[in-house]
Amino acid sequence: MAFTWFQKNEEVKEGGQEKSTGFFNRLKKGLSKTRKVLSTDINDLFAGNRKIDDELLEELEELLITSDMGVRTTMDLIESISKKSSEISGADQLKKALKENILALLNSEKPCPQKITTGPLVIMVIGVNGVGKTTTIGKLAAKFVASGEKVIIAAADTFRAAAVEQLAIWAQRAGVEIVKHKDMSDPAAVAYDGIQAALARGADVVLVDTAGRLHTKKNLMEELKKIKRAISKKLPEAPHEILLVLDATTGQNALSQAELFNDALDVTGIALTKLDGTAKGGIVVSICSTLEIPLKYIGIGEKIEDLQEFDSVRFVNALL
Amino acid sequence: MGVIMFDNLSDRLDAVFKKLKGHGKLTEKNIEEGLKEVRMALLEADVHYKVVKKFVADIKERALGQEVMESLTPGQQVIKIVDQELTELMGGRLENLNLSGSHPASIMLVGLQGSGKTTTAGKLAVYLRKQGRKPYLVPADIYRPAAIDQLNKLGDQLGVPVFPSNPEIDPVKICQQARTTAHRELCDTLLIDTAGRLHIDEELMTELCRIKDAVKPSDILLVADAMTGQDAVNIAESFNNTLNIGGVILTKMDGDARGGAALSIKSVTDKPIKFIGVGEKLSDLEPFHPDRMSSRILGMGDVLTMIEKAQTIVDEKKAVELEKRLRKNEFTLEDFRDQMVQIRKMGSISELINMIPGMGKIKQLKNLEVDENEFIKIEAIINSMTPQERHQHTLIKGSRRKRIAKGSGTSVQDINNLLKNYTQVVKMMKKINKGGMRELGQGMLPF
Numbered sequence: 001m002a003f004t005w006f007q008k009n010e011e012v013k014e015g016g017q018e019k020s021t022g023f024f025n026r027l028k029k030g031l032s033k034t035r036k037v038l039s040t041d042i043n044d045l046f047a048g049n050r051k052i053d054d055e056l057l058e059e060l061e062e063l064l065i066t067s068d069m070g071v072r073t074t075m076d077l078i079e080s081i082s083k084k085s086s087e088i089s090g091a092d093q094l095k096k097a098l099k100e101n102i103l104a105l106l107n108s109e110k111p112c113p114q115k116i117t118t119g120p121l122v123i124m125v126i127g128v129n130g131v132g133k134t135t136t137i138g139k140l141a142a143k144f145v146a147s148g149e150k151v152i153i154a155a156a157d158t159f160r161a162a163a164v165e166q167l168a169i170w171a172q173r174a175g176v177e178i179v180k181h182k183d184m185s186d187p188a189a190v191a192y193d194g195i196q197a198a199l200a201r202g203a204d205v206v207l208v209d210t211a212g213r214l215h216t217k218k219n220l221m222e223e224l225k226k227i228k229r230a231i232s233k234k235l236p237e238a239p240h241e242i243l244l245v246l247d248a249t250t251g252q253n254a255l256s257q258a259e260l261f262n263d264a265l266d267v268t269g270i271a272l273t274k275l276d277g278t279a280k281g282g283i284v285v286s287i288c289s290t291l292e293i294p295l296k297y298i299g300i301g302e303k304i305e306d307l308q309e310f311d312s313v314r315f316v317n318a319l320l
Numbered sequence: 321m322g323v324i325m326f327d328n329l330s331d332r333l334d335a336v337f338k339k340l341k342g343h344g345k346l347t348e349k350n351i352e353e354g355l356k357e358v359r360m361a362l363l364e365a366d367v368h369y370k371v372v373k374k375f376v377a378d379i380k381e382r383a384l385g386q387e388v389m390e391s392l393t394p395g396q397q398v399i400k401i402v403d404q405e406l407t408e409l410m411g412g413r414l415e416n417l418n419l420s421g422s423h424p425a426s427i428m429l430v431g432l433q434g435s436g437k438t439t440t441a442g443k444l445a446v447y448l449r450k451q452g453r454k455p456y457l458v459p460a461d462i463y464r465p466a467a468i469d470q471l472n473k474l475g476d477q478l479g480v481p482v483f484p485s486n487p488e489i490d491p492v493k494i495c496q497q498a499r500t501t502a503h504r505e506l507c508d509t510l511l512i513d514t515a516g517r518l519h520i521d522e523e524l525m526t527e528l529c530r531i532k533d534a535v536k537p538s539d540i541l542l543v544a545d546a547m548t549g550q551d552a553v554n555i556a557e558s559f560n561n562t563l564n565i566g567g568v569i570l571t572k573m574d575g576d577a578r579g580g581a582a583l584s585i586k587s588v589t590d591k592p593i594k595f596i597g598v599g600e601k602l603s604d605l606e607p608f609h610p611d612r613m614s615s616r617i618l619g620m621g622d623v624l625t626m627i628e629k630a631q632t633i634v635d636e637k638k639a640v641e642l643e644k645r646l647r648k649n650e651f652t653l654e655d656f657r658d659q660m661v662q663i664r665k666m667g668s669i670s671e672l673i674n675m676i677p678g679m680g681k682i683k684q685l686k687n688l689e690v691d692e693n694e695f696i697k698i699e700a701i702i703n704s705m706t707p708q709e710r711h712q713h714t715l716i717k718g719s720r721r722k723r724i725a726k727g728s729g730t731s732v733q734d735i736n737n738l739l740k741n742y743t744q745v746v747k748m749m750k751k752i753n754k755g756g757m758r759e760l761g762q763g764m765l766p767f
Contacts (some may be wrong), residue, residue, distance in 0.1 A: 062369050068549040071363045129572060130434025130545065159600075161477070162470035169465035183473075214575040247434060251366035251549020253577040274433065277518045279551035302463075 052085040052094070060094075068251050069282035073289075077101050105289035106312040120152075120198045122206045122231060122238035124191075126224060126265065127245035128257055129212030132273035132299060134163065136245050137207045138170025139299070139307035145174055149204040154194025155180040156187035156227060157211040167209055173304055177201070187211065187223065188230035195234040208239065215260035228265055243296070245271045248281030258287045267291075273299035276306070351383050354398050365578035365617045368553045371587045379405055403614050410582060410610035415592035417448075418539040418566050419509065424456070424502045426495075426510040426535045429569075430528055430559055431543035433516030436571035436597060438467060440543050441513040442474035443597065443605035448509050455480050456507035458498040460531065461515035462487040471513055478602060481505045491515070492530045499535060512537070519558030528563055539566040541594065544585060546573045552581035553588045560589040570608065571597035582613050651749050653710040656742050657702040660695055697730055701738055704728035713739060 057078055064074040081088070081097055088094050123140070125133050137153060144151045153171050155178055157163035164180050171178040179194040191208050198206045210227060213220040231239050244267045246254050261267055270288075272281050275298050284295050295310045355376050362372045382401050419425040427444065429437045438461070445455040457475045459482065461467035468485050475482035483498040495512055502510055514531065517524035532540065542556060542565045559565055568585055573596040582593055593608040645651060702710060704727035709715050716724070721735045728734075 065363060065369045066550045068366075068551070071360055128547070128575070130436055132434060160470070161473035162466040165466035165469045166464070214572065216574070216576045247545075247547075249432065249545070249549065249551050249555075250547045251552075251577075251581070252364055253366070253547040253575065254549075256576055274518075277432070277551065278520060278554045279549065283549065 052082070052088055057082055064282065067280035067282035068254075070252055070255070070286045073105070073282075073286045102285060103312060105285050106295070107288075119235050119238070120195075120203050120206050121240050122195065122198075122208065122235060123241040123243055124208040124210065124228060124231065124239040124265075125243045125245060125271075126210050126261055126267075127212060128214050128247075129160075131212065131245045131247040131250075133157075133212060133245045134167050134170065134209055135302070136243075136271050136273060136297070136299060136307065137167065137209050138174060139304055140207055140297075141171065141174035141176045141205075142304045143307060144205045145176060150202065151176040151205045151207065152194060152198045152201070152203040153178045154191050154206060154208045156190040156194070157209050158183055158185050158187050158190060159211040163209070163211065170304075177203075188227045191227045192230040192234050195231055195238065199235070206238075215257045221260070221264045224265055241268045242266060243269050243271055244293070245273060246281075246284065246287075248272050248274045249277060249279040250283065252283060254283040255287055255290070258291055258293065262291055262293065267293050269294055269296035271295075271297040271299065271307075272310075276300045348384060350394075351380065351398075354394070355380055355383065358398065358402055361618060362580060362583075365580035365619070366547075366549050366552070366584075367580035367617065368550055368584040368587075371553070371584050374587075375405070375409070375583075399618070403611075403618065406583065406614035406617060407611045410586050410613055411592045411608075414607050414609070415567060415594055416607075417444075417594065419453070421538040422536055424499065424508045424510055425539075426499070426512060426537040428512045428514060428528075428531065428535070428537045428540045428563075429543050430514050430540060430563065430565070431516060432518065432545075432555060433464070435516065435543045435545045437461075437516060437543045438470050438474070438513050439602075440569055440571060440595075440597060440605070441471060441511045442478060442480075442602045444511055444595075445475075445478055445480045446602050447595075447605055448511075449478075449480070453509045454505075454507040455509045455511055456498065456502045456505060457482040458495060458510050458512045459483065459485040460491040460494050460512050462489070462491055462494075463515045467513075467515065474602070481507060491527060492534050495531050495535045510535070519555045519562075525558070525562050532563055540564070541566065542568045542585075542589075542591075544568055544570055544581060546570045546579045546581060546596070547575065547577040548581040550584075552584040556585040557588045560591065565589065565591055567592045567594040569593070569595045569597065569605075574598045574600075574604070578617050578619060579613060580617050583617060649746075649750055651746055653702050653705065653713055653742060656745065657699055660698060697728070697734060698738055700728040701725075701730055701735060713742060 060081070061074055061078055064077060065071065069077075077098065080101055081094065084097055088097060125137055125140075127133050134157070141151045141153060151174070153167060153176055155164045155167045157167070158181060161183075164183065168178055168180070177197070179190065179197050181190045181193070187210060194206050194208060197203070208227070208231065210224060211220075213224070215221065228239060228242070242265050244258060244261050246257065250257070258267065258270070270284065270293055272284055272295060275281060287293065288295055295312070298308050298310050300306050300308060358379065359372055359376050362375065363369065367375075379398075379402055382405070383398055417427065419427075429441055429444075431437050441457055445457060448455040457471050457480055459468040459471040461471075462485070468487065472482050474480075483494065483501060485494045489497075491514065495510075498510055498512075502508075512531065512535070514528060515524070517528075519525065540563050542559050544552065544555065548555070556568070568582075568589070568591060570579065570582055570593055573579065585591075586593060593610075593613075595605050596608050598604045598606050645655065701724060704724045705716070709720065709724075716735070716739065721732050724730075725732045725735055
C-alpha cells in the first residue's frame with residue numbers, strides 16, 4: 001500500500017526535477033511490478049457502490065492484516081470504522097476515516113533528538129541481521145554529502161565476515177572517509193576512534209555501523225550499550241540519533257525488535273527498508289504508536305539515492 | 321512474540337472454555353469462540369491471512385466432532401487437534417538434502433536480500449563435511465559489495481575451498497566454471513550462493529533460471545527469514561514458480577519470532593522445510609522438526625529442543641562415570657563443578673527458560689535475570705580449593721574458608737553458601753540412590 005504514496009509523490013516531483021528522471025523511472029519500473037502483485041486495493045472494495053456490511057469489513061480486515069498491520073491495530077481500526085458505519089457511504093469516506101485513524105497512530109512523535117552544541121552529529125545504526133544497516137549507512141552518507149556535509153563512517157561491525165569491506169565500498173561510492181580496525185576487534189573502540197577522527201578532522205556527521213544481532217541476545221545487546229557509552233565518553237551529548245533499521249518484510253516480530261532495542265538503547269528513529277518489494281511494512285504503524293518512535297527514513301531500492309525521508313501525511317494520503 | 325496482547329494460546333483457550341463450565345455440553349457456537357482464539361494466535365504468529373482462514377475452517381470440522389464436545393478439558397482438546405493438524409501440514413517427516421543426479425552435485429541457495437544465504441552456505445558446508453562430503457563454495461553474488469569477500473572469509477575459517485569469483489564475471493559463467501574447478505579441488509558438492517533479489521525483479525529472477533539451466537542443481541533451497549510477515553506467501557510463490565525449488569531453509573530461528581511464515585511457505589509451495597538456522601556460529605544449523613515448529617507457532621515453547629540440547633552436550637562417558645560414583649555416594653565438589661559447567665554449556669539460563677512452555681510468557685520471569693556470574697563465582701571458589709578439600713569438604717573450616725575466599729576473590733559468606741548448597745545436593749543424591757538412578761536421565765542433576 002505504501003507504494004501508492006510513491007506514485008503520488010512522483011507526480012508532484014516529476015515536473016520540477018529534471019535530474020531525477022532516472023531515479024523516478026526506476027521507481028516506476030519497480031512500482032509497475034509491485035502493482036501486479038497487489039491483489040486488493042481499497043477502491044476495489046467499493047466496486048459497485050457497496051454498503052458497509054460484515055463482508056466488506058472482513059475484506060478490509062484482510063487488506064490491513066496482509067499489510068502486516070497486526071491483529072490488534074487492525075481490530076482497533078475496524079472497530080472505529082464500524083462505529084461510524086452510518087456516516088460512511090462510499091470509498092472516499094471510508095478512506096478518509098481510515099486515514100485519520102492511521103495518521104493519528106503514526107503521528108505520536110518523540111521530541112526531536114538532542115540539539116548539537118559542539119562537534120559532529122553522531123548517528124548510531126542498529127538492527128537485527130540482514131535488515132540493511134550497512135546499505136542504509138551508505139545511502140545516508142551520500143545524502144549528507146549531497147547537502148555539503150563532511151561525513152565519517154565508523155565500521156563497528158567487526159563480527160560479520162567482510163562487513164568492513166562492504167562498508168568500505170559504500171564509503172567509496174559516497175566519497176567519504178571510513179575508520180576501521182581489524183576483524184573481531186572491539187566495536188566500541190572503533191566507534192570511539194570514529195568520533196575522535198571526526199573531531200580531529202572537523203567532520204559534520206559520524207555514522208556508526210554496528211553488527212546485526214537478534215534483539216533477544218542479552219550479551220550482544222550489552223555490547224551495543226557499551227558502544228553507546230564509548231561514544232558518549234568521547235562526546236558527552238552523542239550519539240544524537242540511535243537509528244533502528246527494520247525490514248519491511250518482517251512481520252509482527254518487528255514490534256518485539258523495536259521494544260527490546262528501545263529498552264536497551266532508547267531508539268530515536270526508525271528506518272524502514274526494502275519497501276521496493278511487495279511487503280507493506282504495516283507493523284511500523286503499531287511500532288510508532290505504541291513506542292512513540294518516529295519513522296524517519298524509508299529504503300526503496302538498491303541504489304545509493306534510494307533512501308527517502310519519511311513524511312507521515314503523504315504516506316497516509318497515499319496508503320489508501 | 322505477541323508481546324502486547326497474547327499469552328499462551330493454551331491459557332487463552334482455557335479461559336474461553338472455563339466460562340462455559342457448568343453449561344453442559346459445548347455447542348457449535350462455543351467451539352467457534354475457541355477457534356477465534358486459534359485464529360488470532362496464528363495471525364499474530366504471522367501465518368498468512370488466507371492460510372489461517374482455510375486452516376481454521378478445516379479445524380472446525382474436526383473440532384465439532386465428538387472428541388471435543390465430550391471432553392472435560394475442551395481447551396486442551398482443541399489445542400491437541402490444532403497441534404496435530406499444524407504438524408501434519410508442515411510435513412510429517414524430516415526431509416534431507418537432495419544430492420542425487422549429475423556429479424558434482426550442486427545446491428543453489430536463493431532468496432531475498434538479508435535472508436542469510438551466505439551464512440547458510442557456510443553452515444551447509446559444515447553440515448555436508450560432517451556427512452563425509454567435500455563441499456565447494458561458489459560465490460555467485462556479484463552485486464552486493466563484498467559479498468564474494470564474505471564467502472571467501474567463511475571458506476578460510478572453515479578450510480573449505482572457494483571458487484575464485486570476481487564481480488566482473490557473469491554469475492552463470494561463474495557457476496559453469498566452478499563445476500570444472502570443483503573436480504580439480506576434489507570436491508563433490510557445489511554450494512552456490514546467489515545474490516539476494518526481490519521476487520518481483522524479473523531480470524534477476526531470469527538470471528536464476530539461467531544458472532539453473534546451466535548447472536542442473538540437484539537441490540534448490542529458498543533461504544527465508546523466520547521473522548517474515550504476510551509477504552512470505554508472495555516471496556515463496558514467486559521463487560517456487562520460477563525455479564521449482566526443492567525445499568526451504570528457515571533462518572534466524574534463534575530469535576523470538578513465532579515463525580508463522582513456515583506454515584505460509586509450506587502451504588503455498590508444498591515444499592519441505594529442510595533446515596533451520598539457530599545461531600551465529602557456523603555449526604548452528606539444525607534439521608527442521610514440524611512438531612516443534614507447531615508448538616512454537618502456537619506459543620507453547622520448545623521442550624524437545626531443550627531436551628535434545630541437553631543430550632548432545634552432556635558427555636556420555638563422564639555421565640556413566642558420575643553415575644558410578646554417585647551410586648557409591650562419592651559426589652565430590654569437583655563433580656559439582658563439572659555439572660555446573662555442563663549446564664552452562666547448554667546456553668544461558670534465560671534462553672533455557674524461554675524454551676519451557678509458558679515460562680517465556682510469564683511476566684515475572686521475563687524480567688528475571690538469572691545471574692550467570694553466580695556460576696562463574698562458584699567455579700572460581702571450587703578452583704581455589706586444594707584437591708583434598710574438593711574430595712573431602714568437611715576439611716574446609718574457618719581459616720581454609722578465608723584462604724579460599726581470598727584466592728577466588730569472593731567472601732567467606734559465598735563459601736558458606738556454596739558448601740551449604742553442595743551438602744544439600746549430596747543429601748538429595750543419597751535419597752535418589754535409594755530410589756534408583758535411572759530417573760535422573762543422563763547424569764543431569766536437577767539443580
